[in-house]
């Protein structure tokens with residue numbers, strides 16, 4: 001444990017941390033000295049990641065958290081504070097993708113996607129801000145998507161990720177006075193379970209991405225690490241695109 005750790009003692013709540021990018025971020029953050037709480041609906045996987053982090057000397061607990069449920073949020077924040085003393089960082093990473101285009105979109109699909117991806121982020125922010133105020137500030141990192149910037153995707157997914165992008169800027173302005181920074185990250189196509197069953201072949205994506213390959217979870221986690229840490233102390237309301245050049249075309 002060197003003093004140069006980038007997140008030393010930062011208490012961090014990460015949603016959707018049981019697998020994919022959230023799990024990678026949880027492990028990276030713990031290695032950088034953060035005290036991590038993983039909140040997810042996948043209990044077995046989440047407990048496993050927490051165990052793995054503890055086995056290498058990191059600090060981590062898992063809690064069941066459905067980000068659409070305000071009671072779960074209240075419990076998760078209370079548990080974080082009672083276990084580690086505060087909430088310094090929130091990474092709103094939990095998200096779902098339902099592949100319904102305009103012809104096939106259902107009210108149920110729309111509601112589900114907006115519930116998890118947009119309402120979940122709003123409620124997460126609402127739940128941690130009072131705790132961050134108590135300690136004089138904090139950092140919130142919202143995982144949006146390039147689908148929050150350009151049209152690639154599906155209508156409900158794009159709407160939800162666009163909501164995350166603009167909500168981030170609203171909260172950044174509203175809570176700058178509380179010294180709470182709020183930023184969004186916009187990953188391109190990243191190799192996780194979410195993309196595993198995508199109807200497009202991996203080669204299709206590779207041909208569309210200037211860097212010629214899909215991204216890896218760790219490449220997004222490093223962006224989240226920067227936004228979470230004090231290294232980004234003058235950065236708020238900002239959007240970090242991690243997409244191998246996709247949106248530059």
Ligand code: NAD
Pocket residue numbers: 015016017018019020021022039040041042065066067068093094095096097116143144145146186187188189190191192193194195
């Ligand atoms: P993933 O499906 O591998 O992981 C998502 C995690 O969120 C899972 O552990 C899942 O259980 C959890 N989750 C889902 N609904 C939840 C809920 N209601 N409450 C709590 N947890 C819930 O996906 P991923 O690729 O790691 O995605 C992470 C984030 O990145 C998502 O917000 C996603 O939209 C976004 N994203 C992914 C890509 C990509 O190409 N994979 C690109 C851009 C943005």
